[in-house]
Amino acid sequence: MIYNIEYETMPREALESIQLRRLQATLSRVYATVPFYRRQFDAAGISPADIQSLSDLRQLPFTTKQDLRDNYPFGMFAVPMDNVVRIHASSGTTGQPTVVGYTARDITTWAELMARALAAGGATRGDIIHNAYGYGLFTGGLGVHYGAEQLGASVIPVSGGNTKRQVIIMRDFGPSILTATPSYALHLAEAAEEMGVAFKDLHFRFGVFGAEPWSENMRREMEEKLNLKAVDIYGLSEVLGPGVSIECHEAQNGLHFFEDHFIPEIIDPATGETLPYGEPGELVITSITKEAFPVIRYRTRDITTLNPEPCICGRTMVRMNKVSGRTDDMLIIRGVNVFPSQIESVLMEIEGVEPHYQMEVDRKDNLDILTVSVEVSEEIFSDEVKELQRLSARIEKDIKETLGVSAVVKLAEPKSITRSQGKAVRVIDRREM
């Protein structure tokens, strides 16, 4: 179902004229109200009035995560606090948290976009949504929650954690839509299995998974283990939270970008140059309807491509492909660019290996050492040491062939790899640069 037919299937020309009008209004407003943007535009010698077409956007300077941190906590807000009705913040695990605000209208916009997203993911009024995204400062829980209510579905605000209770609720309430991080969804599958609850006996039809990148291989695994159709949702708190783009369940091929609210660009992360459709690079987003926390050319650090081809679902908005990596997750190991997602693909190619892994990078005698721990599932456990050694040798060989870098593979006990608040800890980099 398409929640907002008028906007989601709008012809390109009409959409672009709306985008330009909204972009111009946003630029005038941030120039007037946010000292940071005024300084940035002045330094670049650009005034909002210079932006006369959408392609003029690329003349504007970028905004980075560091800029948001420098203006901690409320320096980037474009409205007085009187008009801010909600505050969210990033976890700040990699440094100072970034704080974002919403006006009442921002909350309404967000609910609309999440209603669109859930509808694209297969949800309708009659559905019961088991929302296992965390509620709190993290945008996932409340983002889905408001969208579900806007759509008219019934939402179970179960949040993250207390997994056993979640399994009981899933069994007893019969929810039809699961919303969670992909790693927590797989954790739920494990917990249910241990409790003797089979997902095939539950009522799930669709799962809307996001907040961390996941691969096509993980889609296959989730669809099989959770017995549902899995779609990817994208968003980040700096821009909105979940609901920036969404895969439709019809095609499951690229995430429709809500371009009437955000303008996406792909740039070369090294040069900052805008790249044409189809070329991989860093996603940059400009919000064009946000009131409290607009962002201009925000560098997401996510690596993807944009695809303008029409989609079988009828939506006309450009699709971004699944995020294939992070510019800052990218590890440079002995001069080779390595993304955790590549390790994941290697492991999924080996039958029986669950994609629970962790990469550790150390530096010994000026040499980078990559160690990949892989959990041993029952399917691949052999009681002959030589079989296990053959397995780890094979993973080492496949990593070397696919990534062009050698790794030491360690077999680990099930569930021994750290999972933090539902998010798997994939990379530990102990090198001191």
Add this chain to the structure above:
Amino acid sequence: MKAEQISIFLENKAGRLSEVTGILSDAGVNIRALSLADTTDFGVLRLIVDDNAKAEQTLKNMGFTVRKTRVVAVEVRDQPGGLHEILDTLFQAGINVEYMYAFVQQSGNNAVMIFRFDNLDEAIRVLTENGIAIINGAELYTM
């Protein structure tokens, strides 16, 4: 003729082995024989116990990767050449021993060895034909 052995995947970390023995002790499972094959990173603990089902389930519940394997318990004359006799017989028949370890208890005057073969049925046939005594599972667990 075959006996059941349970194998457990262990990381090479301090205290892991005692955790397993602790779990089995709490479950009231008696370990009859044991062998540990280890590498620098991990080990495989192989056990003959008096209650396989209970041991397997308890360890699984505690999050261990457990697997059941079929092995053969063979009586070995407790004197020089006793083991060689058996190994030679197997070698002549072209049967490979994957691993072997000793059982704690004696069977009468004979020692007992646990064997894992690449071809279990063929190994049993050869041993039996050569008059070598095999102890069946049920008897072994309670010996």
